Amino acid sequence: MITQKFRGPRATRSAVATAAIFTAAALTLSACGSSSASPEANSGQKKSEVTLWMYPVIKDETASKKYWQDTEAAFEKANPNIDLAIELQTFEKRDPQISAALAAGSGPDVVLITPDQAATYKNVRGLLPVDKAVEKDKDSFYPTTLEAATFDGELYGVPIFQNVNTAAYNTKIFADADLPLPKTWDDLRSAAPVLAKKGIAVMDYAGSPEQTLNLSFYPLLWQAGGTVFTDDAKDVAFDSEAGEAALQLLIDLKKLGGLPVDAATDGPKVEGAPIAAGKVAMRATTSLAELKQMRAALGEENVTLRAPLQGTVQATYGNPGLLALTSINKKDNRDAAYTLMSYLSSAESQKALNAAAGNLPTRTDAGTPSSDPDLVAMNEALKTANPGESSPVARQVMGTLAPNIQAALRGDVSAREALDRAAEEARGILQRSAK
Structure with a gap:
């Protein structure tokens, strides 16, 4: 695991050509940051120290490093009595890394996590409530983004961006085969044998354990009208007729040549994968970063985003990225941590981060450009997005x-x-978890 701690000289402009458009946006945050600072954090002589573990929200490593360097500098300028350390981590072994830090009592004050991780760490008393961080502008957030991080009536994560995934198509493949773009499961089954004769799988599927089921099997389960857990989360429900229908769809497509040969073990990557080689016609759950990679490989004009697939219902996966306050945080740094979370979740911060990372906002006052067709498609997909089903044992299941x-x-x-x-x-x- 490579950890980059931002201490020392700032990167030169020439080193971050790909991040240039994001740098100015991040630096402008200093103008608005002072309003988010709490009186407690800016009073007294001793500096508060806050450590944030940030993960690759911005996929380009150079752009990510530059963005968070500038964000750290802007925050400290706006809040001179707070010493902020943003440490970049990798997604590899994120759960064991965070769990080990919580167990040892040493690690970050604030960490970027998902709603199901919040449920897990809250259950082992690894997180602290963060309602105070949003108390001034709680009504500005989309209610669903706060609901995803609310447990037992308290908020355990401040949402700073929304991820959402939707269907991306290689339009050239379908046009060459004189097929419409599949919108439903029936459309997939119809197109699969036609494309298989051309040596092309209609849909990719990442069966490798490195791919979260939130981006592979669960969207199909939700499209079938099923759920992972019962409403009270005390039992699993994926072994229902809906679950069987979702898995049978994959089995049927595999038999029809509609999935890649190695679908059971394939990972989620685009570059170097069959979909980038024109051997797969669509990806059912696609992020904007993956869309960019598909277009780079297949041609800008040959790839388009559309609505999520529909089985019994239409559904996809989309969840907020949460800033969580860990139990490691000390009381004398508590208000400084709240200030950081308020700052990074502000409308200005979200606009800058969304521009850099291609995500969507969690606030109604941090809107996305309506003229961008990709963002329009993603905003539409949010209407049928499921943030995942929270349970302390979600990852184990x-x-x-x-x-x-x-x-x-x-x-x-x-x-x-x-x-x-x-x-x-x-x-x-x-x-066992209930004992």
């Missing part, structure tokens, strides 16, 4: 379900057998 889905895709077991096996293991996890 994924860990039991993923290999059973792989087994079904390999043809080792049926959809029903795979789900029943996974459900039995998952229920054991739930029972």
Whole structure:
């Protein structure tokens, strides 16, 4: 794991050509940052110290480093009594890294996490409530972004951006085959054998455990009208008829040649993958960063974003990125941590970060350009986006379900057998966690 701590000389402008348009945006935050600083954080002589662990929201490493350097400088200028250290981490082994830090009592005051991680860490008393960080402008946030981080009536994460994924198509493939772009599961089944004759899979699927099920199997489960957990989260529900229908769709497509040969073990990457080589016609859950990679490989004019697929219902995955306050944070730095979270979740900060990362805002006053067709498509996708199903054992349940889905895709077991096996293991996890 490579950690970059921003201490020392700032990067030169020539080193960050790709980040140039974001630098000015980040620096302008100093003008608005002073309004977000709390009286407690700016009073007294001793500086408060706050450490933030940030993950690759901005995919380009050079652009990311430059952006967060400038953000750190702008924040400290606006809040001279707070010493901020932004430490860049990698997604690899993020859960073990954060869990180890919480257990050791040493690590970040503030960390970027997802709603299901918030549920997990809150359950082991690793997080502290952050309602105070948004108390002044709570009404400016989209309610769903706050709801995703609210547990037992308290907020455990300040949403600073929204991720959303939707369907991306290689339009040339469908045009050459004289096929309409698939909108439904039935459309997929119809197109699969036609494209298979050309050596092309209609849809990719990342069956590798490195891909979260939120971006692979769960959207299909939700499209079938199913859920991962019961409403009270005390039991799993993916072994339902809806779950079986979702997994059977993948099995059927695999048999029809509609998925890549290695779908059971493929990872989520675009570059170097079949979809970038024109051997796959669409990706059902696509981020803006992945869209950019697809266009670089296939041609700007050959790739388009559309609405999420529809089974029984239309659904996709989209969740807010949360700034969580860890139990490591000391009381004398508490207000400084609130100030940081308020600053980074402000409308001005969100506009700058969204421009740099290609994400969507969590506030109604940090709107996206309506003229950009990609952002229009993503905004539309948010209407059917599921932020994931929060449970303290959500990640462990994924860990039991993923290999059973792989087994079904390999043809080792049926959809029903795979789900029943996974459900039995998952229920054991739930029972142990309840003790």
